[in-house]
Amino acid sequence: MPPMDEAAIHAILSRVILSRRLPGRTKLGEVRLAELFGVSRERIRKVLHRLGHERLIDVVKNRGAFTVAPDLSEIHVVFEARRILEGGIAAHLAERLTDAGMLRLREHVEREAEALRSGDRATWLKLSAEFHVLLAELTENPIIVQQARELVGRTTMLATFFESSSGSQCGCDEHRAVFRALAAGERGRAVRAMSSHLAQVETRLKPFACTDAGPDLDSLIGEYAAELGGEVSVG
Ligand SMILES: [Zn+2]
Known part of the structure; x- marks a missing residue:
């Protein structure tokens, strides 16, 4: 071999x-x-x-x-930072998302659902983190992209060590809710969808013994x- x-x-x-x-x-x-x-x-x-x-x-x-x-107390600080940053990203994109951007988001959400269906946890984790980086990229602001990458990276690391109590019944539907609000151009709804998604991800993380x-x-x-x-x- x-x-x-x-x-x-x-x-x-x-x-x-x-x-x-x-x-x-x-x-x-x-x-x-x-x-x-x-x-x-x-x-x-x-x-x-x-x-x-x-x-x-x-x-x-x-x-x-x-x-x-990772340190338990880090979770709350990281997720609060993400809600502030990514709520802003959602608000920004609701008013500016192009058709090409919309298409990229739609395809991404579909790939996530496919990974989840096939039970490929590693790929699904990777794709679900990339959804958030993709949103940042669609702002075309390099500082926002850098901050989002940093925060998403820290969350991936935390998710590795804190068991998700509902397993992989993740944010696929929640990502779709963010996508739909953005596609409809509804700013308030997009911000709420993103904040509630991140709050739910945080709640699902439980210390893993x-x-x-x-x-x-x-x-x-x-x-x-x-x-x-x-x-x-x-x-
Ligand atoms: Zn997510």
Whole structure:
């Protein structure tokens, strides 16, 4: 079997992390991962950097990569900031959204629904975060885009570690409500739809307790690699 490429390794590690079965601050050692996947440390390092960039893990200079362990009090501050920023984005777009922008939003909402239907949690999480970044992009204001990316990134990281009590019955309908209000050009309704969506996402996040007695990193990698049709040298 040829060595796995970076995309395959990234897909497996994303699933391991998003499964939320590893305790916070678990070390993701380059040497061990290189052994498991049968690739060079450089290749592992690239994948870890990408995961760090996606805020799925913490990459600490000179210390390595770790699963994240976010602070509970951070949730409220982050969501309040998002309601202020994204309520403003919704108000702005309700009056200025172009037909092309409308089409991009419609297609995005449909892709989210499709990911949810097929039970692909990793893709769905990614798409539902991108919905918010897409709205920011449609303002065509680079400062707004940068702020939205930062806040959405922090939320993705929080969502990784705080169990959603209603599972994946996410914001698909809520995103559609935002989209419909924007398509109708109704400013007040768009702001309310966005604020209530973000409030509901916040409410759905519950602290996720992960016991140390759960499966370890090696066996989780073996499990998800097998699920994706790959093979690693566990044991
Ligand atoms: Zn959303």
